[in-house]
Amino acid sequence: MLRSKVLIFCICLFVIALSMPHFAYAKVKNDITVTVSVSPESSFQTTMPFRDQNHFTKRLLRSSTVVASYNLHWIRATLTVKKRTYVYDHDGQLYEKEMPRRYVLGNDVRQRIEEMVKSVEAVHFAQAIPWEQVKKTLKRMEFGTVIDLETGQRFDVQRRAGSRHADVQPLTRKDTQIMKNIYQGKWSWKRRAILVEVDGTYFAASMHGMPHGAGAIKGNEFPGHFCIHFFGSSTHRRTEPDPSHSMMILKASGALAATIKGASPEELVGFFLTALHEHDTHTMRMTTDGFSLPEGLSSIESVRTSEIIIPSDERGPLLIEVPVRLTYIDREGGNFRRTWQFLLRREVPWDRWRIIAVELNP
Structure with a gap:
């Protein structure tokens, strides 16, 4: 008799559950997390969870892909979606972290990613108040x-x-x-x-x-x-x-990448040299296309002065050389005065400039 009552009670609960809205009995979970940090090496991160909205995950996973790799130092945020990890860069491109794959995003998917990333950035960074x-x-x-x-x-x-x-x-x-x-x-x-x-x-x-x-x-x-x-x-x-x-x-x-994107060739070289002076390898690499930096840079302790030598009528729309005369001190205390040659390129006239080579002894 007791067993029959228990069985009837369980059946009643099951029927009630079926008649209730889905959110009342579904397990609450966050399908998406977004993480932001100031650099790839930073141990200080801000991670926020987000619920899947308007079938964002499904539309993302159905996006077409192309073979491409990302610049580690141009990452803006990391996304985890259904246990899969993606990186989102400052150009608004999404890559799969462990595979050379870039997603061709629809405008609605890209807009949703932007909204989530900006929400985390607003917590992680602060405004530059005068x-x-x-x-x-x-x-x-x-x-x-x-x-x-x-x-x-x-x-x-x-x-x-x-x-x-x-x-x-x-x-x-x-x-x-x-x-x-x-x-x-x-x-x-x-x-x-x-x-x-x-x-x-x-x-x-x-x-x-x-x-x-x-x-x-x-x-x-x-x-x-x-x-x-x-x-x-x-x-x-x-x-x-x-x-x-x-x-x-x-x-x-959180405005460094946007400033670099809008920098002129001379301003970009200035950021590179300032980052070199501060031993900020991450920012140096943000100004480049990812090429291997010259080994001689690691021996420099500080950049004392720099003067950009503007070339005359040699500037092109996609490729430009910027010679720089500078003085610096190496880690052993030696003083040097040299002229370095920076080579910069952009893919199209409306794209950002990137340093593609630095010649220390031209």
Whole structure:
């Protein structure tokens, strides 16, 4: 008798379930995830899940494909769809990660991918707010949190001074240790892309990692202060923004690729040399078509000056040479003055320029 009642009860539940809407009993799951980071080597990533809308997955998987490979350093986001991994680049192209295959996307599929990627980028990056506006929030003696976009490590600081940029100090000994860890245990003038959070508001910024000048926070074991630059900031000696800080602010705002896409040949070479000075291999490769960089670049410690020698009437619509006279210091301290030859190409007149070769001793 008891067994019969249990059987009748189970049948009733089954009938009720069939009569209910699908979402009431289906297992809730996210079919798509999108991941964004500032570079392929970055351990700091933002991943967001999305539900399949308007049969997006089905339309994506039915898209035709062509044989093609992607540039690792031109990736904008990684998508996981039904356990398959794709990379989406800054040109709006979608590739299968493990196979040389590019998908020919319909406008509706591409638009959906753009919407998802932009949603994640809005969380991962921050806006490049002008310094004149930032300093009204990050006032003198105000506290903030620095977030390194490559490692995700964060530490607290206090702005103590600075008119053209923020002169800040780590709050505690622990904050100083975290900052030094970001620079692999050695203080450095090299710039890094960061976010600065003040009372829940995030700003795209750039910092260097060298204590200098005076410090006033006792017990933090930081011998001086360091500088944080925001959009429009400059050094104490110059009124124009520092190129290295400007490049890192573009990275922190997620706008570096778009800026590179619109760069002239001379501007593109400038980004390459700035990235070389900062030992930012990822940004250097963003300016190229993926060719192997000359081995001699790895021995350069810093680029001191560079002067682009504009060729006379030799510029073509698809191919151009840009000679550059520069001085630099190698890792052993030697000073050099050389002229390098950059070769740039674009496929069609409305395409972006790419560096396809660098000749160090022409």
